[in-house]
Amino acid sequence: MLHLEGFEGPLDLLLELARGQKVDLARISILSLVNQYLTMIEGARRVRLELAADWLVMAAWLTWLKSRLLLPAGSAAQEEGEQAAEVLAARLRDLQAIRAAAAWLSSRPVLGQDVFARGAPEDLTETDRSRLAFDLPGLMRAYLQALRRSAGTRQYRPAAVTIWTIKDALARLADLVGSLPDWTSLERFLPESAGTPLQRRAAMASTLVAGLEMARGGKLRLRQEAAFGPILLHRAEAAPAGEEEHNDRS
Amino acid sequence: MTDPDPDPAAPPAEEQAAGAPAAISPEALEDALRLAEAMVFAAAAPVAARALANLLPVGVDPDAVVAALRERYAGRGVELAEVAGGLQFRTAPDLAPRLRRVVAVARRLPRAAMETVAIIAYHQPVTRAEIEEIRGASLSQQTLDSLLEQGLIMPKGRKEAPGRPTLWATTPAFLAQFGLKDLRDLPRREDLLVEPPSAQPVPEVG
Amino acid sequence: MTDPDPDPAAPPAEEQAAGAPAAISPEALEDALRLAEAMVFAAAAPVAARALANLLPVGVDPDAVVAALRERYAGRGVELAEVAGGLQFRTAPDLAPRLRRVVAVARRLPRAAMETVAIIAYHQPVTRAEIEEIRGASLSQQTLDSLLEQGLIMPKGRKEAPGRPTLWATTPAFLAQFGLKDLRDLPRREDLLVEPPSAQPVPEVG
Numbered sequence: 001m002l003h004l005e006g007f008e009g010p011l012d013l014l015l016e017l018a019r020g021q022k023v024d025l026a027r028i029s030i031l032s033l034v035n036q037y038l039t040m041i042e043g044a045r046r047v048r049l050e051l052a053a054d055w056l057v058m059a060a061w062l063t064w065l066k067s068r069l070l071l072p073a074g075s076a077a078q079e080e081g082e083q084a085a086e087v088l089a090a091r092l093r094d095l096q097a098i099r100a101a102a103a104w105l106s107s108r109p110v111l112g113q114d115v116f117a118r119g120a121p122e123d124l125t126e127t128d129r130s131r132l133a134f135d136l137p138g139l140m141r142a143y144l145q146a147l148r149r150s151a152g153t154r155q156y157r158p159a160a161v162t163i164w165t166i167k168d169a170l171a172r173l174a175d176l177v178g179s180l181p182d183w184t185s186l187e188r189f190l191p192e193s194a195g196t197p198l199q200r201r202a203a204m205a206s207t208l209v210a211g212l213e214m215a216r217g218g219k220l221r222l223r224q225e226a227a228f229g230p231i232l233l234h235r236a237e238a239a240p241a242g243e244e245e246h247n248d249r250s
Numbered sequence: 251m252t253d254p255d256p257d258p259a260a261p262p263a264e265e266q267a268a269g270a271p272a273a274i275s276p277e278a279l280e281d282a283l284r285l286a287e288a289m290v291f292a293a294a295a296p297v298a299a300r301a302l303a304n305l306l307p308v309g310v311d312p313d314a315v316v317a318a319l320r321e322r323y324a325g326r327g328v329e330l331a332e333v334a335g336g337l338q339f340r341t342a343p344d345l346a347p348r349l350r351r352v353v354a355v356a357r358r359l360p361r362a363a364m365e366t367v368a369i370i371a372y373h374q375p376v377t378r379a380e381i382e383e384i385r386g387a388s389l390s391q392q393t394l395d396s397l398l399e400q401g402l403i404m405p406k407g408r409k410e411a412p413g414r415p416t417l418w419a420t421t422p423a424f425l426a427q428f429g430l431k432d433l434r435d436l437p438r439r440e441d442l443l444v445e446p447p448s449a450q451p452v453p454e455v456g
Numbered sequence: 457m458t459d460p461d462p463d464p465a466a467p468p469a470e471e472q473a474a475g476a477p478a479a480i481s482p483e484a485l486e487d488a489l490r491l492a493e494a495m496v497f498a499a500a501a502p503v504a505a506r507a508l509a510n511l512l513p514v515g516v517d518p519d520a521v522v523a524a525l526r527e528r529y530a531g532r533g534v535e536l537a538e539v540a541g542g543l544q545f546r547t548a549p550d551l552a553p554r555l556r557r558v559v560a561v562a563r564r565l566p567r568a569a570m571e572t573v574a575i576i577a578y579h580q581p582v583t584r585a586e587i588e589e590i591r592g593a594s595l596s597q598q599t600l601d602s603l604l605e606q607g608l609i610m611p612k613g614r615k616e617a618p619g620r621p622t623l624w625a626t627t628p629a630f631l632a633q634f635g636l637k638d639l640r641d642l643p644r645r646e647d648l649l650v651e652p653p654s655a656q657p658v659p660e661v662g
Contacts, residue, residue: 101437287533328494
């Protein structure tokens with residue numbers, strides 16, 4: 001029985017579960033991983049109701065993944081699942097490589113732990129070092145120290161998550177929508193830099209809200225052919241004739 | 251930094267002017283060796299090859315001096331190491347257990363910090379969000395502080411992306427700390443994945 | 457080093473108690489030598505004889521080890537010196553001037569910092585805005601901080617002008633750093649500006 005406390009996050013747990021399969025990371029069974037993870041989360045929730053959001057987000061995503069992977073082979077949805085499984089496997093391999101790199105680094109004779117440089121460098125170079133004190137890490141340290149001094153009385157604030165805001169999305173939509181000749185999927189307006197799954201979903205939400213906002217202002221049209229289908233955007237004044245069935249109601 | 255004037259201690263100008271590195275006297279080589287030894291010994295940080303070459307008398311091959319110096323210290327309690335693009339004397343690794351009892355030992359980096367610095371080393375320049383994505387866990391202020399504190403990482407510009415996040419890179423101190431000549435000394439990613447690493451830090455399993 | 461007894465192991469306790477430290481093998485002596493060398497090298501402060509004796513294996517005569525170590529370094533670029541409080545490696549005194557020369561050359565302030573401190577030296581007391589006006593470039597907080605950090609400049613009151621901006625001046629350390637007895641030792645501006653200043657490239661910092 002594994003406890004979640006020992007893990008740095010969902011990916012850490014998944015990697016440990018994958019390593020437990022005792023096969024090459026290229027051939028791990030994602031489906032079995034998913035089942036193990038979901039079982040553990042279920043178990044953990046029974047004990048402690050409050051579980052950090054990222055564990056639950058991963059559980060939700062894995063549930064989705066599982067539903068796809070269980071579909072008959074050959075269907076588009078099943079292929080989508082296979083692709084997502086490969087992305088997950090690749091992320092696990094990346095993390096594994098980093099684990100190995102960290103272990104490799106730790107196994108080196110580390111300065112200050114296994115090997116020691118001269119404890120008392122001489123005056124000749126002592127002055128040298130004092131002038132080279134103008135180094136960037138030192139500067140950052142000093143900056144952080146200054147921040148801490150002034151932050152002594154400040155209230156605790158949870159770490160800010162960098163989220164693609166509605167304002168960001170509005171600016172980007174306004175920039176891009178004019179240049180696109182045809183109905184274009186909402187996803188095309190997301191920022192290029194792929195963030196975490198959470199950030200991608202946040203960007204999607206912000207872009208949709210921004211799109212609705214612009215549609216309300218008459219700058220844009222939105223349509224969606226089917227439930228959960230792609231949401232399409234178009235500049236309002238030049239929409240192709242006869243396409244009036246946009247679904248947005250503001 | 252060429253210095254055509256022979257200083258009092260150096261051999262006569264005619265000898266040097268010939269410019270044949272092979273033709274230096276044993277005395278001149280010994281003098282260069284002492285000088286190199288003193289310079290590297292005195293320094294707090296690795297001494298760049300260029301700085302050493304500048305110091306040595308004209309006509310002396312720095313590589314030969316370094317080789318002779320390395321040989322002289324081979325097997326001794328203190329050895330000549332090539333790290334972070336320079337030379338540094340370091341205690342022999344086999345003495346570590348006994349030295350740790352008497353020399354102030356730096357704190358080992360916690361696992362999160364080791365992994366973070368490994369990610370930065372392999373993916374630099376890299377943003378905090380990218381580091382977090384690879385680790386699948388958020389980067390704590392504590393981890394960032396400890397890496398900055400030890401001077402292992404530094405900011406290196408900003409990424410042209412929303413919010414212009416800071417990019418992070420490793421420092422020469424990172425190379426020095428782990429005894430690397432340069433970043434190419436790091437094992438290739440493929441090699442890391444092939445053999446199961448022995449010293450794998452595995453989370454507690456209960 | 458007379459070493460009559462080639463006993464590989466450490467002598468029995470009775471022998472030690474009898475105070476016969478001469479009976480150690482060459483290997484044991486070499487091991488002790490390496491350890492002493494590493495310890496004196498790595499220690500942040502001179503190593504007291506007692507601390508060294510504690511570190512060395514039982515039965516090894518610390519005095520003999522120190523003597524052997526001193527002999528090994530005799531005439532080299534680094535010497536084992538007895539200073540207040542114990543043993544320490546020191547670069548050979550005859551090499552110091554040659555080392556110092558190189559070190560002094562290798563160090564340079566970044567260009568912006570060098571220009572700023574020069575302006576302050578000539579125009580003090582001077583405000584930040586005036587420095588920026590003279591340089592024709594904005595003065596970064598970073599540059600100002602680095603000069604403050606190195607103790608080259610200091611605030612010296614405020615200017616009686618709107619906003620009462622801080623006035624900056626150089627410190628005594630500035631004079632010492634640049635080898636000046638007095639600010640009047642600076643060359644006169646007229647002497648420096650006999651012809652329009654050409655864009656003198658400042659050498660890159662190594």
